[in-house]
Amino acid sequence: MTVTAPKGFRAAGVAAGLKTTGAADLALVVNDGPDATAAAVFTANRVKAAPVLWSQQVLKARMARAVVLNSGGANACTGPKGFQDTHATAERVAALLGGMGAGDVVVCSTGLIGEHLPMDKLLPGLDRAARALARDGGPQAAEAIMTTDTKPKTVTVTGDGYTVGGMAKGAGMLAPSLATMLVVLTTDAVVGSSDLDEALREATRVTFDRLDSDGCMSTNDTVLLMASGASGIQPTVEELTVAVTAACADLAAQLLSDAEGSTKDITIDVQGADSEDDAVTVGRSIARNNLLKCALYGNDPNWGRVLAAIGTTDALFDADSLDVAMNGVWICRNGAAAEDRSKVDLSGRAITITVDLGAGDARATVLTNDLSVAYVHENSAYSS
Amino acid sequence: MTVTAPKGFRAAGVAAGLKTTGAADLALVVNDGPDATAAAVFTANRVKAAPVLWSQQVLKARMARAVVLNSGGANACTGPKGFQDTHATAERVAALLGGMGAGDVVVCSTGLIGEHLPMDKLLPGLDRAARALARDGGPQAAEAIMTTDTKPKTVTVTGDGYTVGGMAKGAGMLAPSLATMLVVLTTDAVVGSSDLDEALREATRVTFDRLDSDGCMSTNDTVLLMASGASGIQPTVEELTVAVTAACADLAAQLLSDAEGSTKDITIDVQGADSEDDAVTVGRSIARNNLLKCALYGNDPNWGRVLAAIGTTDALFDADSLDVAMNGVWICRNGAAAEDRSKVDLSGRAITITVDLGAGDARATVLTNDLSVAYVHENSAYSS
Numbered sequence: 001m002t003v004t005a006p007k008g009f010r011a012a013g014v015a016a017g018l019k020t021t022g023a024a025d026l027a028l029v030v031n032d033g034p035d036a037t038a039a040a041v042f043t044a045n046r047v048k049a050a051p052v053l054w055s056q057q058v059l060k061a062r063m064a065r066a067v068v069l070n071s072g073g074a075n076a077c078t079g080p081k082g083f084q085d086t087h088a089t090a091e092r093v094a095a096l097l098g099g100m101g102a103g104d105v106v107v108c109s110t111g112l113i114g115e116h117l118p119m120d121k122l123l124p125g126l127d128r129a130a131r132a133l134a135r136d137g138g139p140q141a142a143e144a145i146m147t148t149d150t151k152p153k154t155v156t157v158t159g160d161g162y163t164v165g166g167m168a169k170g171a172g173m174l175a176p177s178l179a180t181m182l183v184v185l186t187t188d189a190v191v192g193s194s195d196l197d198e199a200l201r202e203a204t205r206v207t208f209d210r211l212d213s214d215g216c217m218s219t220n221d222t223v224l225l226m227a228s229g230a231s232g233i234q235p236t237v238e239e240l241t242v243a244v245t246a247a248c249a250d251l252a253a254q255l256l257s258d259a260e261g262s263t264k265d266i267t268i269d270v271q272g273a274d275s276e277d278d279a280v281t282v283g284r285s286i287a288r289n290n291l292l293k294c295a296l297y298g299n300d301p302n303w304g305r306v307l308a309a310i311g312t313t314d315a316l317f318d319a320d321s322l323d324v325a326m327n328g329v330w331i332c333r334n335g336a337a338a339e340d341r342s343k344v345d346l347s348g349r350a351i352t353i354t355v356d357l358g359a360g361d362a363r364a365t366v367l368t369n370d371l372s373v374a375y376v377h378e379n380s381a382y383s384s
Numbered sequence: 385m386t387v388t389a390p391k392g393f394r395a396a397g398v399a400a401g402l403k404t405t406g407a408a409d410l411a412l413v414v415n416d417g418p419d420a421t422a423a424a425v426f427t428a429n430r431v432k433a434a435p436v437l438w439s440q441q442v443l444k445a446r447m448a449r450a451v452v453l454n455s456g457g458a459n460a461c462t463g464p465k466g467f468q469d470t471h472a473t474a475e476r477v478a479a480l481l482g483g484m485g486a487g488d489v490v491v492c493s494t495g496l497i498g499e500h501l502p503m504d505k506l507l508p509g510l511d512r513a514a515r516a517l518a519r520d521g522g523p524q525a526a527e528a529i530m531t532t533d534t535k536p537k538t539v540t541v542t543g544d545g546y547t548v549g550g551m552a553k554g555a556g557m558l559a560p561s562l563a564t565m566l567v568v569l570t571t572d573a574v575v576g577s578s579d580l581d582e583a584l585r586e587a588t589r590v591t592f593d594r595l596d597s598d599g600c601m602s603t604n605d606t607v608l609l610m611a612s613g614a615s616g617i618q619p620t621v622e623e624l625t626v627a628v629t630a631a632c633a634d635l636a637a638q639l640l641s642d643a644e645g646s647t648k649d650i651t652i653d654v655q656g657a658d659s660e661d662d663a664v665t666v667g668r669s670i671a672r673n674n675l676l677k678c679a680l681y682g683n684d685p686n687w688g689r690v691l692a693a694i695g696t697t698d699a700l701f702d703a704d705s706l707d708v709a710m711n712g713v714w715i716c717r718n719g720a721a722a723e724d725r726s727k728v729d730l731s732g733r734a735i736t737i738t739v740d741l742g743a744g745d746a747r748a749t750v751l752t753n754d755l756s757v758a759y760v761h762e763n764s765a766y767s768s
Contacts (some may be wrong), residue, residue, distance in 0.1 A: 047695030047703045047719070077691050078705070080722035113688025114721050134649030159651050200463050204576075216675045216689075217696045290674070290755075291600045291763050298764025304603075305495025307461050312601050319431045320463070335431070335465035337498050380682025 002138030002154035004166035005189035007227025008032050011137035013144030018072025019120060022083035023359030024144035025072040026122065030097060031065050040106070040199040041204050043221035049105040050083040052220060054090065054104040058106050062193035067106040067224055068126065069145050070091050071143060071169070072146035075109040076219040085117050086225040088356055092123055096130040108182045108222045110147055124183040142167035144175075145182055146224060148378065150322075153254040159243045159304030161233035162189035163356045168251040179256060181208070185247060187240070195237040199244045200225045201326060207248035210280065210366045211256060214375070223248075240264055256367050261374030264296050267352045267367055272323075274360040276314035282355060283366030285309045293371035301344040303332045306353060320353025321358035386538035389549035390572035392416050393614025396516035400509020402456025402502060403494075408507065410658030412513040414481060414566055417448050422448035423581040424490070424587050427605035433460030434467040435491040435728050436604060437472065439646040442490050445612045446577035451568055451608055452477050452510065453529050455553070457501045459493040462605040469501050477505055478513040479521040492566045492606045494553060495533055511663035515609040520747030526551035529566055532762065537638040543627045545617035546573035548660040560752030565592070565639060567607040569631060571624070572615035579621040583628045584609045591632035594664065594750045595640060596671040598759070607632075640751050641733075645758030651736045651751055656707075662699035666739060667750030668753035680735060685728040687716045690737060707741035711735060 004011050006335055009031055016026040031038075041058045042052050058064055068089060075082045109117070130141070143154035146169050153168040170181025190309040191199070225244065235243070250293035256265050268286050273279035286292065289309040295302035301325045329344045331337065359379060367373075387397050402409040408552045415422075424443045426436050459466045474489040493501070515523070526536035530553050537552040542699060554565025575583070588607055609628065619627070629637060640649050652670050657663035670676065673693040679686035687708045694706060708716035713728045715721065753759075 019695065029707050039417065045692060045695040046697075046701075049707075074688075075690055075717070077720050079718065081721070083484045086698050110744045112717070113686075113692065216673055217692065219688075219692050219695060289600055290598045290759075294760050294763035300764065302497075304458075304461055305600075308429060308432045308497065309601050311603060313428035313430075316428075322431075332461065332498070334463065336461050338467070350479065371760055375674075376678050376681065376755055376760055379678035 001142040002142050002170045003029050003137055003165045003168045003186045003267055004138035006186045006228065008056045008188050009186050010135055011132040011141040012129045012132035012134060013063045013137065013140030014125055014128045014132055014307040018070055024140065025070055026125045026129050027069045027141035027144040028133060029067050029141055029145040031226045031228050035190065035227055036063045036065045037191055037196050037227040038062060038224065039200040040222060040224045041199030041200060041374045043218055047077065047219050049074050049109060049183050049230050050078055050086040050221040050295040051075055051109045052222060053317045054086045055106045056220060058103055058248050062227055063104065065104040065245050066093055066097055066125055068109065069182055070107040070122060071145050071147050073109060073115060074113045074220050075117050076113040078114065078116055081116060085119055088119065089122065092126045093253040096126060106224055109166050110220055115217060117239050118357065122348060137244040138167065138254060141178055145169040146272055148260055150258055153251055155247045156260065157243045158278065159189065159239065162187060162231040162235060164243045164247045164250055166247045168255060170255045182219055182343050185225040185244065188229065189227055189234060189240060190229040190234040191227045191240060191328050196238065197225055198237055199241040202241050203248045206246060207252045210364065211252050212284055212358040212366060215288040223309060251365065256369065259369045260311050260371035260378045261372045263349065264370035265349055266296060266349050267365060268370060269352060269354045269363065270357065271363040272300040272356040272360060273360050273362040274316040276364050278310040279364035281316045282310055282357065283364055287366050287368035288351065290371055291307050294348065297370040297372045301326045301331055301341045301346060306355065307332065307335065310355065315357065316359045317357040323356040323358065386526050386551045387413050387549045387568050387570045388519055388522035389540040390547040390570045392572050392614030393570050394517040394519055395525040396513045396518065396654060397510045397524030398516055401505040402454055408524065409454060410509045410513050411525035411528040413451050413525055414515060414517055415612050416570050417612055418572065420447045420449050421575055421577050421580050421609055421611040422446060422608065423577065423584045424606060424608045426583060427602055429601045429603050431461065431603050433458050433493060433604040434462055434470040435459055435493045435604060437467065438470045439490045439606060442487055444561065448490045448610055449484045450477055450481055451492065453492040453566055453643045454506060455494050455529050455531050457495040457499060458497045459501050460497040460570045462500055465500060465759045469503055470676035470751060472503065476510045480510060494529065494566055494604055496702055497603060504599055508535065517661040522549065522551065529553040534642055534646055535708045537603045537635055539631045539634040541627045541631045542574065543619055543623065546571060546615040550630045550631045551633055552639060554615060554639045565605055567635060569609040569628065571611050572613065573611055573624060574613040574616065574618040575611045575624060579624065580609060582621055583625040585631045586616055586625050587629040591629060591636045594748065595636050596668055596750060596752050599672040629665040636751065643753045645732065645756045646753035647756050648735050648754040649733055650680060650753060651749060653736060653738045653747065653749050654741065655726035655747040656740040656744060658700035658743050660746045660748050663746050663748035664750065665697050666694055666699045666741065667748055670737065671750050679757045680730065681754040683730040685710045685715055685725045685730060690739065691716065693717065694739065699741065700743045701741040705709055707740040707742065709738040709766065
């Protein structure tokens with residue numbers, strides 16, 4: 001049921017003709033209340049798409065009554081005209097739904113950078129999407145936001161008397177401080193705007209922010225959480241954080257396993273760190289090492305490349321105290337070869353790299369993919 | 385003539401049996417003086433190979449009488465035994481050559497990380513290398529340091545009465561703060577050790593340090609410059625810097641064009657920057673963007689990915705003032721589409737990306753390669 005699992009939400013997904021394939025490309029999610037509390041995190045990229053610039057303004061009020069999302073065009077690097085298109089989209093949605101202004105409508109776009117959206121197709125598509133809104137429309141919305149995704153990504157988490165639902169898209173550019181991903185989360189819990197913001201930030205900090213598929217950061221990333229209050233239940237911020245984190249972790253794992261061209265889901269567990277920041281820094285450096293990612297694609301337990309990646313960071317460690325395991329086999333102890341590398345079985349899709357920095361008790365987990373021939377193929381042909 | 389072009393040097397390259405192919409894998413370069421001045425820069429990776437740790441100690445005296453280099457094994461992440469092997473190598477060279485101690489001998493290694501060198505082959509190889517030393521032995525030495533290089537890399541620069549010669553190896557892990565590369569430069573100029581150090585640092589700063597093939601940094605990088613004084617000519621530090629920079633730039637271009645699996649040599653010219661540091665930061669971010677590198681492999685002038693890469697930096701710029709050209713066609717002006725992308729011809733090996741940040745007068749050039757199917761293939765099979 002995705003975003004329509006919680007009470008108080010309707011959704012729709014339609015084909016507006018933005019994708020040349022004729023697939024669904026326009027989604028609408030409406031919060032029917034009684035509350036309209038909202039929180040969001042956006043890409044840290046300084047080159048932000050028009051819909052991100054727009055939505056950041058909307059969220060300043062910590063409220064949103066609807067979100068409209070289109071695939072088939074990122075509306076990024078499109079100048080003043082691009083921003084006008086976003087504004088016109090929000091205005092049309094507000095007019096169609098009634099009882100709200102453009103400033104209550106979050107806009108998300110995904111697809112190719114640098115091209116204007118075909119507004120002659122998008123605006124009529126909005127009319128159809130508004131008519132199609134339904135209490136069970138979540139799955140259609142999740143389909144409509146897909147780009148190179150091979151499957152829709154949805155989640156439902158059941159809390160104590162309330163529900164958190166969500167949908168996500170993203171299959172490349174999965175990177176630090178978010179991925180090229182659009183995520184809409186909904187809940188029927190009764191939540192104040194500060195608590196909602198706190199729960200979302202804590203959840204994304206340990207999930208989407210630690211997903212680094214290819215080191216690239218998008219211009220359009222948006223994670224939106226809307227609360228309707230329709231359940232009448234008010235969880236504590238801690239309870240809500242647990243539920244939202246579970247939803248985000250589930251969606252992050254789905255994004256990882258569907259990343260463009262990937263053949264491996266790689267979990268990097270860094271332990272023995274002096275601080276959580278150190279652990280994340282080391283995990284991210286390993287996640288971004290192209291040589292290691294190629295080796296893992298080839299089922300090669302090349303721990304030397306793990307050490308070379310760790311060595312580029314400023315984390316606290318002694319090079320002679322580094323331990324590295326792959327799928328449980330400690331092939332490197334004290335910075336040198338240990339157990340026989342032939343004991344490591346990398347033939348499956350799931351790979352766990354465990355690093356012990358020997359510098360403290362902090363730890364963190366970063367998720368990444370391998371670097372495959374298919375990744376290169378897919379990303380050398382994206383716009384052609 | 386490479387490293388033996390300047391007067392006062394002898395060199396040799398032999399097959400010691402470190403490579404399973406039977407190709408040459410051991411090189412020796414000797415400075416016969418009268419001077420023995422030396423300067424070096426080493427990898428910034430904190431996980432340093434045993435020969436790097438050794439050679440850093442040697443260079444503290446700013447003197448070196450010989451350098452021995454082996455391919456077929458990096459001797460990195462090899463623990464105390466690895467360091468003992470390096471020490472034994474330097475001692476054998478000193479004994480063979482006479483008139484020097486182990487502390488006068490720089491050691492460089494390149495190859496697979498994490499395995500011990502077969503000293504039973506290496507030490508007898510040193511005997512043969514010492515016997516093979518010749519005034520015209522430079523080309524043999526340049527061949528013996530190759531790993532996945534497809535050709536030897538050598539250079540000779542003629543100064544006013546003196547000469548600078550050089551050889552390099554490196555075809556992957558070409559990255560910031562040096563590449564996986566070993567470079568030996570020689571000169572017969574008369575130079576004080578401070579001037580030699582200054583000339584080398586300035587030369588590497590604007591050449592090897594701005595070569596970023598795949599964002600990976602090696603454990604073994606070493607650039608060594610030895611001066612024999614045999615020409616009797618004492619250039620100014622400025623003159624010497626120009627000559628050494630020319631030699632380094634030539635070798636850097638050779639490394640770039642032979643990078644593993646590459647099909648494009650990409651020059652990133654960043655201009656209009658507030659500072660040279662900003663220009664380098666932006667150039668490096670573009671050089672490391674896997675999505676862009678895949679696009680260029682596919683001859684796709686995807687300027688949106690250039691902007692997305694710029695946006696991840698903290699350089700001074702306004703997203704609405706960014707201009708981007710590819711091979712001279714300004715496909716992006718003021719952060720949005722400008723000239724028709726179909727005008728861009730990326731079919732050749734050389735690609736120039738010009739970025740104008742519109743924030744000042746500083747500029748810098750960073751060199752990189754595309755990300756190709758062959759890169760993935762080559763690096764997924766390196767150790768198997």
